[in-house]
Amino acid sequence: MNNNSFEKTGILARFIMRRDRVRLPVWILSFAVVSMVVAITFTDLYASVEERQAIAETMKNPAMTALFGEAYGMNDYTAGPMMAHQMLLLTAIVVGIMNILFVARHTRTSEEDGQIELIRALPTGRLSQLSATLLISTVVNIALALVVGFGLYALQIESIDLEGSLLYGAALGTVGIFFAAVTAVFAQVVESSRNAIALSFSVLGIAYIIRAIGDVSSEFVAWFSPLGWILRTEVFVNNYWWPLLLTIGVGLIFVGLSFYLHGIRDIGAGLFPAKRGKSTAHTFLLHPFGLALRLQRTGIISWLIGMSVLGMTYGSVLGDLEAFLSDSELMQELLQSSAGASITEQYITMLMSVMAMMCVIPAVMVLLKLKGEEMKNRTENLFSRAVSRLKVFGSYVGLAHLVGIFALLVSAVGLWLAGLAVMDDMMSLGTILQAALVYVPAMWVMISLATLFIGFAPSTVYVTWIYLGYAFVVSYFGGMLQLPTWLEKISPFAHIPEVISEDMTYGSLVVLTIISLIISWSGFILYKKRDLLG
């Protein structure tokens, strides 16, 4: 590797900044604003010691640990420890997602689109684009760390001191740098940016699952997850900085690896040479539906595996939860007297809504593929032949719904199987499936929304993600933040009856179904009527 390899990195870095001049500041500010708002809310909502310790009691169980991570400072559960416990992990995941998308966009996506070829034909170094991307992602993560850190400190909340705030910000930035590096490696290994993103997301998902297992049952296991590492900063309580050094150190190894791999592969290619394939098509491929499925086969299978593993992970906590409950008489009294539902039932209901929302993601991604196909001028290949728009659109919409339901089913079955293994009196599969399937109408609303936006104009689909993110936040934090009911009710998932603890009611399900039918139908009409981009 000669010293020209990084030629013009600076100019390319500026160019990346320019391309993302809106996106990056928006990301950074959103993280800061959300963190600050939540910190203020925690402080206001739980003003007295009694209130704080009451909420701490409900948090101290394996189920919550699996969801949020190991809790520290529970004997003085003030806003600082609350942030560390309930916000850090989730925010870190979103920071990871942001970095994965950013790095993939400027490395493999640019390469796929042929932009890198143009850049490399100019007097730029071989590693310049990669190093410029990593440079900017590092700058962004540092900026994020500082803005969030000083933002939190500026609130002048007693339990949120300067060191803790900076460490909190730094933990987020560190996770960002780590996943930027991971994505840089995958961007060298596989040929398509979709696959690079999918693999990086898998690492993020696996990191979450390993951490959950580790936090609940074995400290040792948690040390295999970068998300486990940053939780071990015990921020706002003990403020250990060294886990961040570990995260960055491993991240740097990945950076080095990505440079090495980039050096030994050809532009446009992955690490492995392309294999030859069939000279004729399987009959299954010869229909728009078969084609849609074939194009996304790997992604769909990965999601189904991921969702079943997630279900099993959550399910495996049930045993610990049961043991914990039988030990703690106080908890039993507290929960069983106040509501009819047992904590296990509440936990399962909450998991089902979380998993149903997660299952919307692969479904919407199936629809996004249609957008991608249109952007890459590939739908033209279909529509210039005797294929109706209804058929192609219907294939993608149908596939999206199938993927959503299948993902939900495998996660529910995963949860049930794991529960069966660890609990003495696990609920029947029927009960679990019913608890899962009641969420289907809410998923329909989300998927049909994406249908509508693709029908209207593909560039607007991102609104679906915002709405899904909103639904997720209100369901995850709704109770904790004591949001007004109407804010929660904007989410379709808030209208689903809790069938495990309550009686089944059909009213809202029927309404959701009708709403989603109307929205989908509009999407179909619009798609039929609009100009295609290609």
Place this chain on the structure above:
Amino acid sequence: MPLLQATHVTKTFGNFTALDQVNIEVNKGEVYGFIGPNGAGKSTMIRILLGILQVTSGEATVFGMDAWKDAVHIHKRMAYVPGDVNLWPNLTGGEVIDLFTKLQGSSNKQRKDELMEIFDLDPTKKCRTYSKGNRQKVALVAAFASDAELFIFDEPTSGLDPLMERTFQEQVLKLKDAGKSVLLSSHILSEVEKLCDRVGIIREGKMIETGTLEELRHLTRMHISVETKRPILELASMKGVHDVVLDENKGSFQVDTEALESVMGYVSKSGIVHLESAPPTLEDLFMRHYESDEASQADEVGRDEQ
């Protein structure tokens, strides 16, 4: 009734007019050449004919059916090859050809194998690894393998090597012999000249010329090179004479068809020793539209200044 007809087709994107009152007619058994500079609106017109874009106003019909509403019916009898063929990177060429012929409706295995042979295409390779020309061949094989009655090509040879370009031209001539109709958009004027019965020239969204090559030639200049007994010095100042290169008694020049008679009268008076004339090429025709346009723009500027 023409096989393909566009009448007063206008297409706007926002406040940009990509097509302005465009008329096209392609009759049965005819090869129609569609030429024009980059961004003139050729691909936009073709996409309207494919029912991928909707007209803002005007009417586009194929086989007497509405290009937008009856797209699926039309496409059963039509084949299309874009200039920029975008394929799925993880499917093989063979799979894509099968998919395309199946979706188009007709498939003829023997013909497909023959064409793959002729175009020298390896169907087992993933599309990701194909060169631009090979991607184009995939689309061409799929199109030629179909039993379509109308073929639309949008710069189909932009990535082909000269040998393959000739193969393409042979295939188009075969289609013509078989009585099929073709709409061919191309920047390769020699190709259009060789294949097309009629030509339409589009510029900035407006059709500026249509007709058979003969008709269009009539509108333009002849190339003349001549050797005379006496000098022909007045030639340079005559009306309708262009690009004069004179060397004593020898000279070459271009002459507008309208001025041919008077110019030849003058030249013959000087005693012709040797005379060669060549019909205008499509390129001349094309260039003339630019020149005249630039000239008229210059005029306008001049007028504005006055």
